[in-house]
Amino acid sequence: MPSYSAPVDDTLFLLKDVFGYDRYADLPGFSDAPLDLVEAILREGGKFAEEVLQPLNQSGDRQGCVRNDDGTVTTPDGFRKAYQAFCENGWGTLAAHPDYGGQGLPHTLATVVNEFASSANMAFAMYPGLTAGAVAALTTHASEDLKKTFLPNMIAGTWTGTMNLTEPHCGTDLGLIRTKAVPQTDGSYRITGTKIFISAGEHDLAENIIHLVLARIEGAPEGTKGISLFVVPRNQVASDGTAGDANGVSCGSIEHKMGIHGNATCVMNFDDAAGWLVGEENKGLKAMFIMMNEARLGVAVQGLSQSEVAYQNAVTYAK
Incomplete structure (x- = not known):
């Protein structure tokens, strides 16, 4: 069975030594996310991807989604419980605006967690990923009334x-x-x-x-x-x-x-x-x-995520 190990140490090396994460400490969001907090979040995010999402990847693809006679759709076994845990742990709120229930942390951090989730189970990660894109569009262009009506529940993952x-x-x-x-x-x-x-x-x-x-x-x-x-x-x-x-x-x-x-x-x-x-x-x-532009970035993250998990399993097979 395919396996996945979130590359947390490699990611931290890139953030610290290649991208110079500390240089952005005075920017909004970054000031609330020092490297020790970033490391804690990424390790927990990686653990969630490995232990909760990855075990549902192969079974979810084999079972698939089913459209019922009343027009509703049932997701694969385990997806609902995993999504509830995803929301309860606040993974979808990382970079969202605090005025509507988000944590206001850097999008860099949310992107890394999204990569881990996509490597572990891309089909699952698309549900909150698309929500984040819709939230971005509403945040930028919707009226205040529409924002108050829709954003809090979307950011929380309830919708x-x-x-x-x-x-x-x-x-x-x-x-x-x-x-x-x-x-x-x-x-x-x-x-x-x-x-x-x-x-x-x-x-x-x-x-x-x-x-x-x-x-x-x-x-x-x-x-x-x-x-x-x-x-x-x-x-x-x-x-x-x-x-x-x-x-x-x-x-x-x-x-x-x-x-x-x-x-x-x-x-x-x-x-x-x-x-x-x-x-x-x-x-x-x-x-x-x-x-649409957020989705394009998301597709790039999906490409990276799939290459990572493919490489990991290729190495295991070759050995």
């Missing part, structure tokens, strides 16, 4: 996040998207359309799933200049801030993939779902690029 770009007829040409947004008198919008290849689009790990959705408001210009960004929760947010009634969001199917079966890549259907504008009308692509 997760997704990115909804691609549609069946247009692939990556976002200028051709057809998902529409109809303004309502209360300031919300009704979102209708279908998105494909939505990683972590539906699952049983969290109470709610917060979708960031690109759509076109009625009468908007053609092409990418007429795209707006909306936050669309799977479940309506109740008056007490908890997840309430269903919101016209459902998983149509799970995409067939060669691997990463422990993460549910979904066809998502939005049927007159309530959503709220993020940022300005027709400026949605710019707002979504916050999450």
Whole structure:
């Protein structure tokens, strides 16, 4: 069976002796994370990856995610318990803004922990990883009301996040998207359309799933200049801030993939779902690029993480 040992000592060497971590001590976040604290966090993060996440990697890929008859999705055995432990230990809060429940530590630290988690179990790590990207987009472009409504639960991991770009007829040409947004008198919008290849689009790990959705408001210009960004929760947010009634969001199917079966890549259907504008009308692509660029960095971390665990197992096999 494949194994994984988090390269904590190698990482600490890089931080101390190659990147000169101490030089950044006067920057926000770094002043609260001296090297002794960094070492403690990385050793615990590595331990969590090795002991909790890695044992679920192979079994999770073999079992995969299952779409149920009611449109819900069940993740592989052990994923829910592991995700609960992930949230309880605060691993998703490391670099998030303190105003919304984050620890405000350097993104460097969160990136290293993400690498360990991705090496141990990339399918699992994608659930909180996508949430972090959605949090970044909302933090940058959402109104204060939307931030207060969504960010605390997303940062805590009670709710997760997704990115909804691609549609069946247009692939990556976002200028051709057809998902529409109809303004309502209360300031919300009704979102209708279908998105494909939505990683972590539906699952049983969290109470709610917060979708960031690109759509076109009625009468908007053609092409990418007429795209707006909306936050669309799977479940309506109740008056007490908890997840309430269903919101016209459902998983149509799970995409067939060669691997990463422990993460549910979904066809998502939005049927007159309530959503709220993020940022300005027709400026949605710019707002979504916050999450897209974070995802690009995340893909780079995934490449590094997979090369690390592949190397470790290749050495073991060769010996």
